[in-house]
Amino acid sequence: MTEPFLISMNVVLINQYFPPDGAPTGLMLERVAAELVDQGHAVTILCAKGGYAGGEEGDAEGRRSREDSGSQASATRSPTILRVGTTGFGRRTFFGKVADYAFFYLGVARHLAFMKPKPDRIVALTTPPYLSILARFFSKMRGGDHAHWVMDLYPDVMVAHGMLKPKGTPVRFLNSLARWGFGGKRSKIVLTLGPDMEERTAKHLSPDVPRAWVPLWGTAENPEGNHPRDPAASGRAAQEASEKEPEDKKIVLMYSGNMGLGHRFGEFLAVAAKAGPQFQWKFHGQGKRRIEVERFLKGNPDAPVTLGDYVPRAELTAHLAAADVHLASLDPVWDGTMVPSKLQGIFAIGRPVIFVGSEGCAMAKWINESGGGWVVPPGDLPALENALHEALSFPKREVKGRNARDYGEHHFQAKNNAQKVATYFARACSQ
Numbered sequence: 001m002t003e004p005f006l007i008s009m010n011v012v013l014i015n016q017y018f019p020p021d022g023a024p025t026g027l028m029l030e031r032v033a034a035e036l037v038d039q040g041h042a043v044t045i046l047c048a049k050g051g052y053a054g055g056e057e058g059d060a061e062g063r064r065s066r067e068d069s070g071s072q073a074s075a076t077r078s079p080t081i082l083r084v085g086t087t088g089f090g091r092r093t094f095f096g097k098v099a100d101y102a103f104f105y106l107g108v109a110r111h112l113a114f115m116k117p118k119p120d121r122i123v124a125l126t127t128p129p130y131l132s133i134l135a136r137f138f139s140k141m142r143g144g145d146h147a148h149w150v151m152d153l154y155p156d157v158m159v160a161h162g163m164l165k166p167k168g169t170p171v172r173f174l175n176s177l178a179r180w181g182f183g184g185k186r187s188k189i190v191l192t193l194g195p196d197m198e199e200r201t202a203k204h205l206s207p208d209v210p211r212a213w214v215p216l217w218g219t220a221e222n223p224e225g226n227h228p229r230d231p232a233a234s235g236r237a238a239q240e241a242s243e244k245e246p247e248d249k250k251i252v253l254m255y256s257g258n259m260g261l262g263h264r265f266g267e268f269l270a271v272a273a274k275a276g277p278q279f280q281w282k283f284h285g286q287g288k289r290r291i292e293v294e295r296f297l298k299g300n301p302d303a304p305v306t307l308g309d310y311v312p313r314a315e316l317t318a319h320l321a322a323a324d325v326h327l328a329s330l331d332p333v334w335d336g337t338m339v340p341s342k343l344q345g346i347f348a349i350g351r352p353v354i355f356v357g358s359e360g361c362a363m364a365k366w367i368n369e370s371g372g373g374w375v376v377p378p379g380d381l382p383a384l385e386n387a388l389h390e391a392l393s394f395p396k397r398e399v400k401g402r403n404a405r406d407y408g409e410h411h412f413q414a415k416n417n418a419q420k421v422a423t424y425f426a427r428a429c430s431q
Contacts, residue, residue, distance in 0.1 A: 008040060008041065008042060009041045009042070009120045009121060009426065010041070010042050010044070010117055010118065010119050010120045010121075011036055011041050011042070011043050011044070011119070011120065011121050011123060011425065011426070012043075012044045012045075012046060012112070012115070012119040012121070012122045012123065013029055013032070013033055013036075013043065013044070013045050013046070013079075013123045013125075014045075014046045014047075014108055014122065014123065014124045014125060014131050014134070014135065015029050015045075015046075015047055015125040015127055015131075016047060016048045016100075016101075016104055016127045016128055017047060017048070017127060018030065018045055018047035018081065021047075022310070022313060023127075024216075024341050025125060025127055025151050026047070027313075028216055028217070028341075028418075029045070029125065029149075031217075031414060031418040032418050032421045032422050032425070033045060033079045034078075034079075034418075035418050035419050035421070035422035036079075036422045036425065036426060037077060037078060037079060039422060039423075039426055041426060042080075043079035043080070044079060044080045044081075044082060044115070044119070045079050045080070045081045045082065046082050046084060046107075046108050046111055046112075047081065047082070047083055047084065048083065048084050048085075048086050048100070048104050048107075049083045049084070049085055049086060082111055084103070084104055084107030084108060084111070085103065085107060086099075086100040086103040086104050086107070087099040087100050087103050100128075101128035101129075104128060105128070105131075105134065108131070108134055109134060109138070112134065112138035112141075112142070113138065113141070113142075115142075118142040118143060118144065119138075119139070119142055119144050120144045120145070121139070121144055121145055121146065121147060121188065121425070122134075122135040122138060122139045122144060122145075122146045122147075123135070123146070123147045123148070123149060123425050124146065124147075124148050124149070124181075125148075125149045125150075125151055126148075126149070126150055126151045126152045126153070126154065127151065127152065129152070129154040129155075129157075130154060130177060130178070130181060131181075132146075132148050132178065132181025132182055133177060133180065133181040135147075135148065135181065136180070136181050136182075136183075136184055136186070136187070139186055140184075140186065144186075145186035145187070145188050146184075146186060146187055146188065147187070147188045147189045147190070147191070147424070147425050148181075148182055148187070148189070148190045148191065149191045149421070149425075150190060150191065150192045150193070150197065150201055151193065151338070152337065152338050153192075153197060153200060153201055153204075153336065153337045153338070154174065154178060155170075155171055155174035155175060155178065156200060156336070156337040157334075157337045157338065158171075158174070159171060160261075160262065160331075160333045160334045160337050161261055175204065178204045179204050179205070179206070182201075182204055182205055182209060183205065183206050183209055185208070187209045187210075188210065188425075188427055189210045189211065189212065189424050189425065189427065190205060190209055190210070190211045191211070191212055191213065191214060191421065191424055191425075192211070192212075192213040192339075193213060193214070193215060193216055193338075193339035193362070194213055194215060194336075194339040194361075194362030194365075195213060195362060195365070196335055196336040196339070196360060196361050196362050196365075197213065197336045197337070197338070197339055197362065198211055198212070198213040199336060200335075200336030200337065201336075212424060214417055214420045214421050214424070215339070215344070215362075215366075215411060215412055215417060216339070216341040216344055216412070216417070217341075217344050217348075217412045217413065217414040217417050217418065218341070218344035218345035218346075218347070218348040218408070218412060218414070249278075250277070250278060250279065250280040250304070251278060251279050251280070251324045251325065251391060251392060252279075252280050252282060252322060252323045252324045252325070253268075253279055253280065253281050253282065253323065253324070253325050253326075253327055253354075253388075253391075254281075254282045254283075254284070254320075254322070254323035254325075254326050254327060255268065255282070255283045255284065255285070255326070255327040255328070255329075256282075256283075256284040256285060256311075256319065256320060256323075256326070256342070257284075257285050257340070257342040258285055258286070258287050258340070258342075259283075259285045259286060259287030259288070259289045259290040259293075260287040260288060260289065261287075261288050261289060261331075262330055262331055262334035262337070262338060262340075263287070263289055263329045263330060263331065263340075264329040264330070264331050264356050264357070264378060265283075265289055265292045265293060265329070266292070267329075267356050267376065267378070267379065267380075267381060267384050268281070268327055268329070268356070268384075269292065269293065269296045269305075270381060271381060271384050271385060271388065272296075272300075272303055272304070272305050273296075273300055273303055275385070275388060277304060278392065279304060279388065280304050280306075281303075281304060281305040281306070282305075282306050282308065282323070283305070283306070283307050283308070284307075284308040284309065284310065284311065284319070285309070285310055286309065286310060290307075293305070293307050294307065316345070317349060320345055320346065320349045320351065321349045321351070323351055324351070324391070324397060325351065325352050325353065325354060325373075325391045325397060326342075326346040326351050326352070326353040326354070326373075327353070327354055327355075327356075328340065328342055328343060328346070328353050328354070328355045328356075328357075328363065329355065329356040329357055330355075330356075330357040330358075330361055330363060331357070331378070332357065332358040332361070332378060335357075335358055335360060335361040336361070339361075339362045339363065340363065343355075343363050343366060343367070343412075344408060344412040346404065347370070347372060347404040347405060347407060347408030347412060348405070348408050348412065349405075350401045350402060350404060350405035351401050351404065352372055352373040352374075352391070352397055352400035352401045352403075352404055353367060353372065353373035353374075353404065354373060354374045354376060354384070354387050354388070354391070355367055355373060355374070355375050355376065356376045356377075356378055356384065357375070357376075357378065358377070358378070359375060359377075366407070366411070369407065370403050370404055370406075370407030370408075371399075371400060371403040371407075372400050372401070372403045372404025372405075372407055372408075373400055373404065374387035374390070374391075
């Protein structure tokens with residue numbers, strides 16, 4: 001049955017980050033906003049000034065920004081971008097982050113209260129937390145409805161972070177806020193990023209609130225010729241390369257991306273200290289757990305480990321393709337609270353991945369379904385060493401890399417998944 005849509009619906013999308021800022025949530029939202037515009041809707045982006053990871057303030061060339069205006073042009077072929085002023089402290093300190101959040105909430109509230117024409121649908125992401133409350137309140141005030149795209153699940157993230165006790169009074173209060181923000185008869189959809197996140201989000205929803213999940217996609221395009229597409233050609237290439245590959249070739253293992261509290265580095269570093277000279281370990285990114293790699297390097301200066309920063313988006317494809325095997329991780333206490341998007345970028349360039357985490361999380365399920373890598377239980381160093389031993393074989397890396405790319409093309413294709421997300425958010429109010 002064909003989904004009914006409103007004609008020229010005024011859709012407001014709210015997220016703290018949006019390009020040219022480099023935050024992944026903003027990059028994903030940019031693609032969905034373009035799809036909504038292509039479907040004929042008028043789209044307004046409410047985002048903040050400031051940066052996340054190498055982003056610059058202001059609009060990229062060709063984008064229109066009206067920082068102090070509540071008006072929205074109709075019949076345009078690009079979204080209107082309204083940038084809300086914040087305190088500018090960024091992510092450096094907790095209190096600075098809270099101050100930025102507070103000013104962003106106030107700026108968003110001001111725009112939603114006076115925006116003309118009124119929004120038909122307000123779609124809230126989850127940075128900063130509890131934008132869902134503003135979406136529900138102002139959609140009621142302006143006579144519209146609301147929808148939600150959950151990138152990080154609160155207060156579950158705060159519990160995983162160790163900021164709150166799982167069964168304390170603050171958690172019960174914040175759970176009730178989450179349930180209120182997502183709920184109500186005008187809640188059209190609560191969209192999540194994977195099956196584990198949808199299951200965990202369900203406890204914040206009443207049974208009548210629609211929910212679904214759509215995986216994210218990579219932000220780097222798959223370079224032509226980077227990985228053979230024809231299976232027969234791929235097999236021949238693997239055999240030829242394994243015959244020509246020098247015995248002393250170093251296998252490059254790369255972790256690239258956020259080094260936040262939800263990720264694990266202990267297993268990788270423990271094995272890196274004794275894995276031997278045939279491996280070169282490269283860590284790139286920023287986050288609170290980066291210090292673990294820095295401390296390791298100070299204590300093991302002769303280890304084949306290097307540490308770098310994020311790379312510019314324009315260089316991301318080449319950067320990811322420089323690895324033979326990628327590394328990823330997620331601490332089990334964070335399962336379902338977030339679904340990192342690094343797997344999509346890795347699969348897009350046709351590289352296998354070694355993942356340290358639980359079998360039940362979305363990343364592990366996708367790796368096992370695809371045959372695109374190895375899943376290692378947390379703390380299981382022998383299993384990690386076994387995966388590294390298998391990764392020494394070029395034919396095995398080739399097969400798993402091809403599996404990863406093929407799976408990514410079917411499940412993490414940017415155009416298809418962005419269209420799915422946009423379709424959920426464009427469902428008619430009459431449904």
